[in-house]
Amino acid sequence: MDIVTQILSGVFAVGPVAAMIGASILGVFIGALPGLNPVMAIALLLPLTYSMEPLVALGMVAGIYNGSMYGGAIPAILLRIPGTPAAIATTFDGYPMAQRGEASRALKIACWSSALGGTASAIALMTIGPILARATLAFGPAEYFWIAMFGMASIGVLVGSDAVKGLMAATLGLLLGTVGLDQLSGAARFTFDQVWLLSGLDLIVILVGLYALPPVIALAEAADLKGLSAAQLKLEPAKVPWSEVRSFIPTWVRSSLIGIGVGILPGAGGNIAAFLSYNAAKSASKDPDSFGKGNPAGVAAAECGNNADNAASMIPALTLGIPGNVIAALVLGALLIHGLQPGPQLFHQNPGLVGGFMVQMLLTSLLILAVGGAAATKVFAQVQRLPGVLLVPTILVLMAVGVYVINGRVVDLWIMFAAGLAGYVFEKVNVPLAPIVLGLILGPMAEQNVRRALLISRGDITELVTRPISAVIALATLGLILFPIVAAFSRRRRAAAAKR
Amino acid sequence: MERRQDIALGAIFAALGLYAAVKAAAYSGASGTYPMVLGLVLAGFGLLVAVKAALRGQAMPRPLTDHTGRVIVTVTAGAIYLALVPVLGFYTASALVVVALPAALGFRKPVYLVLTAAVFVAIVWSVFSIVLEKPLPTEFWQTF
Numbered sequence: 001m002d003i004v005t006q007i008l009s010g011v012f013a014v015g016p017v018a019a020m021i022g023a024s025i026l027g028v029f030i031g032a033l034p035g036l037n038p039v040m041a042i043a044l045l046l047p048l049t050y051s052m053e054p055l056v057a058l059g060m061v062a063g064i065y066n067g068s069m070y071g072g073a074i075p076a077i078l079l080r081i082p083g084t085p086a087a088i089a090t091t092f093d094g095y096p097m098a099q100r101g102e103a104s105r106a107l108k109i110a111c112w113s114s115a116l117g118g119t120a121s122a123i124a125l126m127t128i129g130p131i132l133a134r135a136t137l138a139f140g141p142a143e144y145f146w147i148a149m150f151g152m153a154s155i156g157v158l159v160g161s162d163a164v165k166g167l168m169a170a171t172l173g174l175l176l177g178t179v180g181l182d183q184l185s186g187a188a189r190f191t192f193d194q195v196w197l198l199s200g201l202d203l204i205v206i207l208v209g210l211y212a213l214p215p216v217i218a219l220a221e222a223a224d225l226k227g228l229s230a231a232q233l234k235l236e237p238a239k240v241p242w243s244e245v246r247s248f249i250p251t252w253v254r255s256s257l258i259g260i261g262v263g264i265l266p267g268a269g270g271n272i273a274a275f276l277s278y279n280a281a282k283s284a285s286k287d288p289d290s291f292g293k294g295n296p297a298g299v300a301a302a303e304c305g306n307n308a309d310n311a312a313s314m315i316p317a318l319t320l321g322i323p324g325n326v327i328a329a330l331v332l333g334a335l336l337i338h339g340l341q342p343g344p345q346l347f348h349q350n351p352g353l354v355g356g357f358m359v360q361m362l363l364t365s366l367l368i369l370a371v372g373g374a375a376a377t378k379v380f381a382q383v384q385r386l387p388g389v390l391l392v393p394t395i396l397v398l399m400a401v402g403v404y405v406i407n408g409r410v411v412d413l414w415i416m417f418a419a420g421l422a423g424y425v426f427e428k429v430n431v432p433l434a435p436i437v438l439g440l441i442l443g444p445m446a447e448q449n450v451r452r453a454l455l456i457s458r459g460d461i462t463e464l465v466t467r468p469i470s471a472v473i474a475l476a477t478l479g480l481i482l483f484p485i486v487a488a489f490s491r492r493r494r495a496a497a498a499k500r
Numbered sequence: 501m502e503r504r505q506d507i508a509l510g511a512i513f514a515a516l517g518l519y520a521a522v523k524a525a526a527y528s529g530a531s532g533t534y535p536m537v538l539g540l541v542l543a544g545f546g547l548l549v550a551v552k553a554a555l556r557g558q559a560m561p562r563p564l565t566d567h568t569g570r571v572i573v574t575v576t577a578g579a580i581y582l583a584l585v586p587v588l589g590f591y592t593a594s595a596l597v598v599v600a601l602p603a604a605l606g607f608r609k610p611v612y613l614v615l616t617a618a619v620f621v622a623i624v625w626s627v628f629s630i631v632l633e634k635p636l637p638t639e640f641w642q643t644f
Contacts, residue, residue, distance in 0.1 A: 051632070164552065168513055168545035171538055175520055178535040187531040190523065213578075220574040221567040223605050390613075393601040394620050396578055397594040400585065401624060405634040413582045421575065428564045429502075429509050447534050454530075 031071020173439015213420020259308020
C-alpha cells in the first residue's frame with residue numbers, strides 16, 4: 001500500500017502533472033508536423049531533463065510519446081501525409097473520409113481510438129510488468145549478461161531489413177560503449193589522450209545526433225517553402241453517433257491486443273502494430289471492400305493499434321532492460337541520465353519511479369482525449385501552415401543548445417554533428433540506428449556483469465552457460481542470431497524446389 | 501543490396517573492428533579482452549556484409565541523398581554554425597543560421613525570416629538563459 005501511495009503522490013505533484021499536460025500538447029504538435037517525429041523530439045528533450053526530477057522528465061517523455069502518436073493522424077487524415085511512420089495505415093481510410101468532407105469525424109475517431117489503445121497498453125504494462133520483474137529476482141551476473149546480449153541480438157536481428165547489418169550495428173554500439181575509463185580497472189580505453197573522452201561518449205550527445213540530424217537533412221532536402229493554405233486545413237464540425245461508437249468496440253479490443261503483443265516483441269514498432277490491426281479489422285469486416293475507401297473502422301483500427309504499442313514496448317524495457325522499440329531505448333537513456341541503470345534490477349531498486357512512469361503512460365493516454373479534441377485538433381492542424389524549410393535551422397539550434405548544456409563543451413557539438421552525419425548515411429545504406437543506441441546503453445552493463453561472473457567463477461567461462469536460467473537465455477540468444485540464417489537457407493531451398 | 505556500397509560499408513566496418521581489436525590488445529588484462537573480442541566480432545560482421553554483397557549483391561542504384569545540393573548546403577551551414585558558436589556567441593550564431601539557412605535553401609521572404617529568427621531566439625533565450633539559467637557561449641559583443 002505504501003508503494004502505491006508513494007507512486008501516486010509522486011505522479012500527482014505539480015511538476016509531473018504540468019510536465020504531462022505540456023508534453024502531451026507538444027507531442028500532438030510534433031506528431032502533426034510531417035518531418036518531425038517522437039524519437040527526434042524525445043532525443044532533443046533528454047538533455048534538458050538533467051536538472052529535472054526523474055518523474056518530471058519521464059512525464060514529459062510519456063506525454064510526447066503518446067501525444068505524437070496521435071498527432072501523426074492529423075496530417076495522415078487531412079493530407080495523406082503520415083505525421084509519424086506509425087500513421088501510414090491511418091491514411092488508407094482517413095484521407096478518403098477527409099475527401100468526402102468527413103475530416104472532423106475521422107479525427108474524432110482517431111483521437112478516441114488512440115486514447116483507448118494507449119490506455120489498454122498502459123494497463124498491460126502495469127499488470128504484466130511487475131509479474132515479469134518478479135521472475136527476474138533469481139538473476140545473477142551471468143543472467144544479466146545474457147539478458148543484455150539477448151536484447152542486443154533481438155534488436156540487431158529484428159530491426160531493419162538485414163540481420164547481419166543489424167548485428168554489426170549492435171556490435172559497433174557495444175564497442176562505442178567501451179570508450180573511456182574502464183569502470184572495474186580504471187584503465188583508459190580508446191581515449192587517444194583526450195581528457196574529455198575519459199568519461200566515455202555521452203549517450204545523449206550521440207542520441208541527439210543520430211536521431212535529430214537525419215530528419216533535419218531530410219526536411220532540407222524536401223525544401224517545403226510554402227506550408228499549407230488555410231483553405232486546405234478547414235474543418236467542419238461533425239458528430240459521431242453512439243451507435244457508431246459501439247460498432248468500434250470489437251475493433252478497439254482486437255487492435256489493442258495486437259498492439260500490446262507487437263509492443264512486447266523487441267524490434268517491432270507502432271507501424272507494424274497499425275498495419276496488423278488494420279488488416280485484422282479488414283479481415284473481420286462484413287464489407288472488406290469498403291476498406292481503403294473511407295471506412296471509419298480502418299481509422300479506428302490503425303490508430304488504436306499504433307497507440308497500443310506505446311506502453312507495451314516498455315514492458316521488456318523496464319523489466320529486462322530490452323527496449324521494444326527506439327523510444328523505449330530513449331526512455332532507458334532518460335533513466336541513465338538520472339543515474340538509474342536499466343536492466344532487471346531497475347524494477348526492484350526503484351519501484352516508485354518505475355511505477356510512477358507506468359501511471360504517467362496511462363494518464364497521458366487519457367490526456368489525448370482532452371488535448372486532442374476537435375477544437376484542439378483544429379489548432380494543431382494549423383502548424384502545417386509553417387513552411388518546412390524554417391524548421392531546418394530551428395531544430396539545428398535546439399540540437400546545439402541541448403547538447404551544449406549537458407557538459408558545457410564545444411567538442412560535444414562536433415561529436416553530435418558527426419554522429420548525425422553517420423546516422424544519415426547509415427539510414428541510407430540500411431544500417432539500423434537502434435542497435436547502436438542499445439549497444440551504448442547495455443554495453444557497460446553487459447561488460448560489468450560478464451567480468452563479475454568470471455571473477456566469481458575464478459575465470460571459469462562455463463559458469464556463463466551452466467546455470468539453468470543463463471543457459472536458457474544463452475540458447476535463446478543463439479537461436480535468435482541463427483534464425484535469419486536458417487530462414488534464408490529454407491527460403492533458398494524452397495525457391496530451388498519450386499524451380500525444379 | 502547495392503554491391504559497391506555494401507562492399508565499401510563492410511570493408512569500413514571490418515577495418516574499424518580490426519583497428520579496435522589491435523588497439524585493445526595493448527590494454528592490460530581483462531580491460532582489453534572485452535573490447536578486443538568486440539573488435540574482432542565487428543570485423544567479422546563487416547567482412548560478412550562485404551562478402552555477401554560481393555557474392556549476391558546487384559548493381560542497383562541506391563542514392564545516398566534525395567537532393568545532393570540541399571544536403572551539401574545544410575551540412576556546410578551546420579558546420580559553419582557550430583564553428584561560429586564559440587566565436588560569435590550562441591545567440592548571435594543561432595540568429596544568423598536561422599536567417600541564412602532557409603534563404604540558402606530558397607526561402608525568399610526576408611521579413612518573415614528575420615521575424616522568425618527574432619521570435620525563435622527570444623524563446624530559446626527565455627527558456628535556457630532565463631528559466632533554466634544554463635551558461636551558453638558568450639556573445640562576441642559582450643567581450644568588448
